[in-house]
Amino acid sequence: MPTTLLVVKGVSCPLPHVGVAIERVFDAWAWCESDVLEWRRPAASGQLDKTVAIDSQNPAELVFVFKEGADSTFLPRELARFHAKGYGLEEEWALAPYAIDDATDLLYERHVKPRDLFWVAASSLRALVWGLHDWAHFHNHGPFDEPALTELACDLVAISWLRENREAIGVDDADLERVALELAGLSRSRFEAEEKTAPTADLDGLFVSAVAGELAR
Numbered sequence: 001m002p003t004t005l006l007v008v009k010g011v012s013c014p015l016p017h018v019g020v021a022i023e024r025v026f027d028a029w030a031w032c033e034s035d036v037l038e039w040r041r042p043a044a045s046g047q048l049d050k051t052v053a054i055d056s057q058n059p060a061e062l063v064f065v066f067k068e069g070a071d072s073t074f075l076p077r078e079l080a081r082f083h084a085k086g087y088g089l090e091e092e093w094a095l096a097p098y099a100i101d102d103a104t105d106l107l108y109e110r111h112v113k114p115r116d117l118f119w120v121a122a123s124s125l126r127a128l129v130w131g132l133h134d135w136a137h138f139h140n141h142g143p144f145d146e147p148a149l150t151e152l153a154c155d156l157v158a159i160s161w162l163r164e165n166r167e168a169i170g171v172d173d174a175d176l177e178r179v180a181l182e183l184a185g186l187s188r189s190r191f192e193a194e195e196k197t198a199p200t201a202d203l204d205g206l207f208v209s210a211v212a213g214e215l216a217r
């Protein structure tokens, strides 16, 4: 099956005015330095599926699979083959799709590096973007009492990783801009649902600048 090693180095606080807000939501900003993420697609997959818009649902075609020999017993787990089709998986375990928050908490508590535990199965751009977003959660920890702001932080990190790996992933400027605007729309709806003010009135502009590589390092 096609395997791609994505380089996902730590990103410091995105843009000064947002950075101040985001430092509030992570009591352990980047407790674990991120470095690489192993991404796989089904053996028979041709082009990456970019057709499906990103929405608030966790994509069915995304799952974090435990690496061979990794301890999977302290997290909710399910057989990977039930979620990741076409990868030739048999008895391998995957993180239960509902357990992203459990993993975020327990990896932090146990100081287990996500890259030692998981590779990500993602057959579409939508799934990969969500996978990168979750990867950002796994490396940062906070009380999660301002969800819209936490999600914004993870989105901005995910989008900068997407940009930095654009050639390996196979996305162009138009793909990146589309992802940025879809994520900005989601972010806007989260702040509205929470009845909170976003750190900037121009979320579209913030996401587009993030995808253009204008986040601070």
Ligand SMILES: [Zn+2]
Residues within 6 Å of the ligand: 133, 134, 137, 151, 154
């Ligand atoms: Zn999230």
